[in-house]
Amino acid sequence: MTSYDALLLLSFGGPEGPEEVIPFLENVTRGRNIPKERLEEVGEHYFLFGGVSPINQQCRDLKAAIEADFAANGVDLPVYWGNRNWDPYLADTLRQMEEDGIRRAAAFVTSAYSGYSTNDQYLEDIARAREEVPGAPEIDKLPVYADRPGFVEPFVDATKDALSRLPEGARLVFTAHSVPLSQPNQELYAAELHTAAQTVARRAAPGAPWDLVYQSRSGPPSQPWLDPQITDHLEELHGRGVRAVAVVPIGFVSDHMEVRYDLDVEAADLAAELGLAFERAATPATDPRFAALPRHLLEGAS
Ligand SMILES: CC1=C(CCC(=O)O)c2cc3nc(cc4[nH]c(cc5[nH]c(cc1n2)c(C)c5CCC(=O)O)c(CCC(=O)O)c4C)C(CCC(=O)O)=C3C
Numbered sequence: 001m002t003s004y005d006a007l008l009l010l011s012f013g014g015p016e017g018p019e020e021v022i023p024f025l026e027n028v029t030r031g032r033n034i035p036k037e038r039l040e041e042v043g044e045h046y047f048l049f050g051g052v053s054p055i056n057q058q059c060r061d062l063k064a065a066i067e068a069d070f071a072a073n074g075v076d077l078p079v080y081w082g083n084r085n086w087d088p089y090l091a092d093t094l095r096q097m098e099e100d101g102i103r104r105a106a107a108f109v110t111s112a113y114s115g116y117s118t119n120d121q122y123l124e125d126i127a128r129a130r131e132e133v134p135g136a137p138e139i140d141k142l143p144v145y146a147d148r149p150g151f152v153e154p155f156v157d158a159t160k161d162a163l164s165r166l167p168e169g170a171r172l173v174f175t176a177h178s179v180p181l182s183q184p185n186q187e188l189y190a191a192e193l194h195t196a197a198q199t200v201a202r203r204a205a206p207g208a209p210w211d212l213v214y215q216s217r218s219g220p221p222s223q224p225w226l227d228p229q230i231t232d233h234l235e236e237l238h239g240r241g242v243r244a245v246a247v248v249p250i251g252f253v254s255d256h257m258e259v260r261y262d263l264d265v266e267a268a269d270l271a272a273e274l275g276l277a278f279e280r281a282a283t284p285a286t287d288p289r290f291a292a293l294p295r296h297l298l299e300g301a302s
């Protein structure tokens with residue numbers, strides 16, 4: 001079926017204990033001009049959850065779901081997992097793959113979109129890690145997948161489900177991680193987000209009004225980032241008489257910290273203060289349709 005001899009699950013990484021939080025944040029923000037106050041604030045989000053980001057366990061679960069999908073469909077490829085910012089670091093994973101005799105692998109990244117943070121930076125991570133590891137396998141990143149049924153369909157169901165928990169006439173609010181306007185390819189990222197949100201909205205609630213907003217902005221206030229931020233937007237909707245929102249984290253594939261804190265704590269608390277009914281739609285996580293995506297993308301790869 002393919003000329004690859006392994007699949008590499010490539011993700012962001014996160015701390016799994018209080019002592020790992022600061023070193024993790026230093027890894028993420030090295031050379032990126034993030035104010036110290038913002039870092040301290042984000043550190044508190046992690047400490048609120050015992051210093052444990054949910055993202056690594058979500059990757060273990062996704063890896064197991066992909067392995068189950070491969071096994072059920074006769075795909076005989078081992079699955080490896082490596083991260084950009086935390087253990088298991090990508091270079092260590094490549095070292096293991098080299099030892100296991102892997103020569104060429106396809107990478108499935110836990111981000112669906114084009115854009116610098118979501119695609120290009122992962123390509124840089126792959127190139128850098130390969131330079132560190134003599135004899136490292138060749139790695140081809142699989143295509144971005146925000147328009148594929150395996151990504152879209154779980155969001156359609158999750159959006160319907162969130163709406164079913166709200167009064168009639170709730171507004172759909174799609175949200176994604178903000179990035180600086182100066183970032184390469186941010187227009188492409190925003191355009192793909194718009195298309196994905198529109199597809200999900202049309203299928204989950206035909207004719208219903210919807211918005212695409214951003215969250216988790218971290219640069220200095222002087223630097224323009226993709227806007228509006230979800231918190232400002234909820235206030236604005238409330239001011240316009242909206243009384244219920246279904247928030248759909250279309251920019252993410254699992255309920256990691258940006259979802260668990262920035263949406264489930266920060267945005268949900270604000271909505272409660274405003275008296276705005278708030279439901280957050282689930283992310284694809286280990287939905288079998290999402291776990292089948294690497295196999296479907298491999299079928300289209302050489
Ligand atoms: C587009 C995008 C995604 C979505 C695509 C994808 O999923 O890859 C994403 C995901 C994530 N971002 C994450 C965590 C962080 N991102 C930060 C900082 C930044 N993110 C940015 C963008 C994105 N980030 C940017 C432009 C910055 C500024 C610094 C820089 O230019 O790089 C910081 C620094 C502190 C702060 O937030 O200020 C942290 C801690 C976690 C892990 C969560 C967990 O632990 O569960 C995940 C999945």
Ligand SMILES: [Fe+2]
Pocket residue numbers: 177
């Ligand atoms: Fe981030």
